[in-house]
Amino acid sequence: VLQREVRIQSLMLREQMAEAQQKWAEADRWADEIAKAGNIALATLRKASIQMQQGNYDAAAALLEQLPEGNAGEARAKLAAQVQLQKTAKNYAKALELQGRLVALQPQDPDALYEQAMLAERMNNMELAETQLRRLIELQPDFHHAYNALGYSLADRGLKLDEAKSLIEKALSMSPGDPFITDSLGWVEFKLGNLERAAELLEQAYTKQPDAEIGAPLAEVWWKQGKTRPAEELLRTVLKTAPNNDMVKKTFERLGIKP
Numbered sequence: 001v002l003q004r005e006v007r008i009q010s011l012m013l014r015e016q017m018a019e020a021q022q023k024w025a026e027a028d029r030w031a032d033e034i035a036k037a038g039n040i041a042l043a044t045l046r047k048a049s050i051q052m053q054q055g056n057y058d059a060a061a062a063l064l065e066q067l068p069e070g071n072a073g074e075a076r077a078k079l080a081a082q083v084q085l086q087k088t089a090k091n092y093a094k095a096l097e098l099q100g101r102l103v104a105l106q107p108q109d110p111d112a113l114y115e116q117a118m119l120a121e122r123m124n125n126m127e128l129a130e131t132q133l134r135r136l137i138e139l140q141p142d143f144h145h146a147y148n149a150l151g152y153s154l155a156d157r158g159l160k161l162d163e164a165k166s167l168i169e170k171a172l173s174m175s176p177g178d179p180f181i182t183d184s185l186g187w188v189e190f191k192l193g194n195l196e197r198a199a200e201l202l203e204q205a206y207t208k209q210p211d212a213e214i215g216a217p218l219a220e221v222w223w224k225q226g227k228t229r230p231a232e233e234l235l236r237t238v239l240k241t242a243p244n245n246d247m248v249k250k251t252f253e254r255l256g257i258k259p
Helices: 002-020 024-036 040-053 057-065 072-088 092-105 110-122 126-139 144-156 161-174 179-191 195-208 212-224 228-241 246-255
Strands: none
Touching: 002 024, 002 040, 024 040, 040 057, 040 072, 057 072, 072 092, 092 110, 110 126, 110 144, 126 144, 144 161, 144 179, 161 179, 179 195, 179 212, 195 212, 212 228, 212 246, 228 246
């Protein structure tokens, strides 16, 4: 049994390497070898991944439908793979529906709840997102991502700003120096009208992690401070690194700048 598992792991590594190099036919051959070695479910998952990365979402979905769901573990694994496929295909409504079924199977699982909340937020179902994040905080009080996500969501909508700040500060106390949480704190300070403090926090976060989703809010704060030229330059810089980022696009719109 051990030898079989070692062989399957070796084959999977080779398949993943071929996939990473976009050698699709070779990756498919390795997936066939995984099936021959006795793990048909894993082979099916790998074949679905190969199709998904080529944009063949219908073919990937058909493969995932073949996965067994004879027990709770198999049912969860199948749903999780289907959620990932729908997210990759940007079918977020379908992904949220499937994630809801996954949460129903494991209602106490923090990762499943968090994923459901993030998908709900993407679909602008803020009531569901907030409910599940609050539930997650009750279930696992040290899940700092939930505090940050809830605080940012409230701040972004201009709601309960004092609570939003408190939630984000709680998250930052659990993960000191995290640039994405520092970014959230900067955003809530911006919403509170504290432009200097907001700029200070966002500059600190962007220096540590020059991510588009930190750079865009920083550009907006600079713009509100009257630093329009550096703000526009920064926004154009982050657009080059993330040309399809929704936050960056919306920032251009809000500031009335043509991309």
